[in-house]
Amino acid sequence: MQGPTSVPRATGRPRSAAADTAILAATREALVELGWSKLTLGDVATRAGVAKTTLYRRWAGKNELVVDAVAELFDELELPDRGSLAADIEGVVLQFAVILARPETKSGLMAVLAESTRDDALRARIRASIVDRQKRLVLAGRARAETRGELAPETDPEEAARTVDLIFDMVAGAVVHRCVVSAEPADEEWVRSFTRVLLLGLTSA
Amino acid sequence: MQGPTSVPRATGRPRSAAADTAILAATREALVELGWSKLTLGDVATRAGVAKTTLYRRWAGKNELVVDAVAELFDELELPDRGSLAADIEGVVLQFAVILARPETKSGLMAVLAESTRDDALRARIRASIVDRQKRLVLAGRARAETRGELAPETDPEEAARTVDLIFDMVAGAVVHRCVVSAEPADEEWVRSFTRVLLLGLTSA
Amino acid sequence: MQGPTSVPRATGRPRSAAADTAILAATREALVELGWSKLTLGDVATRAGVAKTTLYRRWAGKNELVVDAVAELFDELELPDRGSLAADIEGVVLQFAVILARPETKSGLMAVLAESTRDDALRARIRASIVDRQKRLVLAGRARAETRGELAPETDPEEAARTVDLIFDMVAGAVVHRCVVSAEPADEEWVRSFTRVLLLGLTSA
């Protein structure tokens, strides 16, 4: 999730850690105010109180910077135990919807996804920093449901992986579409309807 | 879906209809070769054999132009009668996936969606030109299924609208996520799995 | 002094004579308000209530149009009999200075002169329409002075031509320089000083 070189230098002035923080925060601030297309690295540098060179020393460009800035937003996702699989899912979907409702998330995430359609390295970075990072939630939810006896343990690991992917595509896709394309709030009512359909579809014979 | 005024002018040289076609085609060509971020209106004009002014006379900017260029791609969606609701859905989802697999669709659509998060007029244009335009498919599918007796007629019109929206969010969202984020092919197998879950979820008591 | 074709057409709608007048007046008006560099033919056409095509049908471009527009301003120069050669010269120099003080004259004349340094046809047009047209004043002044006995008749016609040219360069040059470069008023006092030097220089043994 960090800049390029994680190898520490032996000599010379060390890089300022504060600069990284300031830059990412400034990036999110600029995303809120300006959106992706009007966000400029010069402006981010100014907001962060940093020279453009400092910024370019750490990130290759706008895409990489925004991926890192947005990725931090998703780390607050959690899976508290709400007592049932349905409630757990509703809870995490709602959290996801809340994060996606923030303008910096919407603008930044959609933009880098758009860019990633022509840049495999970028897509890999997005998956590593954002997407795959959150599959833990699906896995944790399934495990908890199996413990509760709500789901039968999946035996075929390949089939399990396919199911996780499908669930992920359906959950993330639906919420994103609701928030970005339909531009309607993914509120509790909607989440309940969605979760009901999803769960019925997955558990019906 | 077209430029601003559809009102025909009484006087002066009329606008060239050929220019519109050439510009939209050139836009798609440029999207394939360059992607959204490297697409420039000057280049599109050159490819179309048209002056920049001609382009700006018809579209306000890159966003609007790409919306129209991409919208045409979705008009080929159809709903042939495949005998059952499940087969009908699978058919149209597959068509949708095929269209989305094209690089110009992915790049263009995702980019304008990203832009639309900060531009209500643009989002409205996208919905009018692309999204709502295809809801006809959902409605046609439901009607056919009711005729076949696969679905009971929905009595509450408000509830019906909500359901259509939910289906749309789930279908479009999942396919887009599969193609763009997961970057895996939305092939027949995936479509079958997805359709099964969706249909079960919707029809289970 | 007029546009291209002076040959009257036998057939078709005749050209509007009012248009010429309106265009030249609009040109001078635009020169006053905008100056040469910001004067556009589209704007002139609009001011004149005329289509651009009408304008281009009569003049080849901005240069030719402005030459004609400015030339009309110089036609009001006269040489009233003021009783003595010195007074006659002072009178006409003053008239010349008054005309040159008008913004449209200054801007327009200087600009077309600048353009004429690289365009022989334009320079010829300027000489024909403006410069040589006014040499009549020098000739008339000389003739009147000879009649009064103030000047001896020049016998050598070639020498006479050279002198006329020199006088013209000196008079026109000095007044233009005074008005445009020095940007000081060529008022009566200055004209008297100038005329004195010129006349002394020409008549001293």
Next chain:
Amino acid sequence: MQGPTSVPRATGRPRSAAADTAILAATREALVELGWSKLTLGDVATRAGVAKTTLYRRWAGKNELVVDAVAELFDELELPDRGSLAADIEGVVLQFAVILARPETKSGLMAVLAESTRDDALRARIRASIVDRQKRLVLAGRARAETRGELAPETDPEEAARTVDLIFDMVAGAVVHRCVVSAEPADEEWVRSFTRVLLLGLTSA
């Protein structure tokens, strides 16, 4: 030791001095080849091997740039001692004529003079960079003539200034008119005739 030398600490990369030279030379080259009206700043930048931004960082526009480019041409004017006032004047007038005969001088100077009729700041710049800068020649010539005893020392300083201005208007005006409007060479013969008239006019009782 710690003086109040508040020299503005030069921070950031210093401007390239070579760029200025290259730009002015390129401007003169372009003036020769294209003339004022077809000279574009983009082209000048290309010729100078410089980005457009570099050019605009230093000059506000075409006018200012050309003034500076032309001003350098006039700095080669000198007043060598030719033994008599008449010879001195002839010499410097001839030099002036030679400079004015160059196409870049004619085109550039006349064009900025034309522009200056509507732009006081530009006219001030022209006077400071070109015109007043050369009044030194008139003053030096007068001083030398007084030393030689050819002219009586002028007592009234105001009258002296007026005379200098008049001489300047007459000399510069006549040469410019000869070269630009009449488009005849200001050769030795013409210069001799002109100088004779001027000097007689100024020195006759």
Next chain:
DNA sequence: ACCTAAGCGAGACGGTACGTCTGGTCTTTCT
């Protein structure tokens, strides 16, 4: 207590695209 290599803020640099404007031309309908 220096040395030195890297980091830093500042800002100029060569480029590229922007969206606008103007110059001339062409096409349409009306006169």
Next chain:
DNA sequence: AGAAAGACCAGACGTACCGTCTCGCTTAGGT
């Protein structure tokens, strides 16, 4: 055939960012 309207191609305009490159400093660790 001329005129008004306005679309058309071509290309310059001046601006904004890009990502790179000097500058003169600062800040450490290694000697």
